[in-house]
Amino acid sequence: MLFICPVIAQVKQPSVIDKKPPELMGQIREFYHLIAQANVSFTYPKGFVEIIAPNDDDFSFDYALELPGKDFEMWFQIKSEKENWVSYIRSQNSRNAQLANPDSVYTAIGAATATAFTGDQNYFVRTIPPDILASYNADAGKSYLLTLLDLPQTKHYKYALLIALQKYHTGTIMVLYFTNEKNPEFFKNINSTDNNVKFKP
Numbered sequence: 001m002l003f004i005c006p007v008i009a010q011v012k013q014p015s016v017i018d019k020k021p022p023e024l025m026g027q028i029r030e031f032y033h034l035i036a037q038a039n040v041s042f043t044y045p046k047g048f049v050e051i052i053a054p055n056d057d058d059f060s061f062d063y064a065l066e067l068p069g070k071d072f073e074m075w076f077q078i079k080s081e082k083e084n085w086v087s088y089i090r091s092q093n094s095r096n097a098q099l100a101n102p103d104s105v106y107t108a109i110g111a112a113t114a115t116a117f118t119g120d121q122n123y124f125v126r127t128i129p130p131d132i133l134a135s136y137n138a139d140a141g142k143s144y145l146l147t148l149l150d151l152p153q154t155k156h157y158k159y160a161l162l163i164a165l166q167k168y169h170t171g172t173i174m175v176l177y178f179t180n181e182k183n184p185e186f187f188k189n190i191n192s193t194d195n196n197v198k199f200k201p
Helices: 022-037 082-091 102-118 130-135 183-192
Strands: 040-042 047-052 061-069 073-080 122-129 142-148 158-169 170-179 197-199
Touching: 022 040, 022 061, 022 073, 022 122, 040 047, 040 130, 082 158, 102 122, 102 142, 130 142, 158 183, 158 197, 170 183, 170 197
Parallel strands: none
Antiparallel strands: 040 197, 047 061, 061 073, 073 170, 122 142, 142 158, 158 170
């Protein structure tokens, strides 16, 4: 149940005539810039509306959506690893530089994010199996089922599912799904967004 089952994504493009706050418009522009850098494709899920993603010292996310009336939100964080990979390769020729392999950074980011939202190790982590990774064109990934701290930044949601995906030499995708109930409706809502963000082949 922790993994997203393949479904056919339904597409809804946001209307260009929508009146959006300048901060939200800035996040949207930056999000599309980041997905281009990380070789990621994004399909706007049907029925969702854009909201301002938290981007501060506590939580740094690039884009967020909510499903109105359903107590369900999605937050995205996209990172290109291309420049880090070049730096890592160069560092292999230097005895003084010791950079972490960018292809394993998703594990550190996932664990740090899970801890930030739970305050400790109050989460369940699993490695995402190869068939699910293939649907995202990813090489590696983990899922984290979180019991959240009671925080105003998360609108006091109780639970979250964090998906961390890595495409080697390319980038990292993080998606955080929020809910107040770990019930079939929660996983149905996740499935309705299946593969809306993934690496390009």
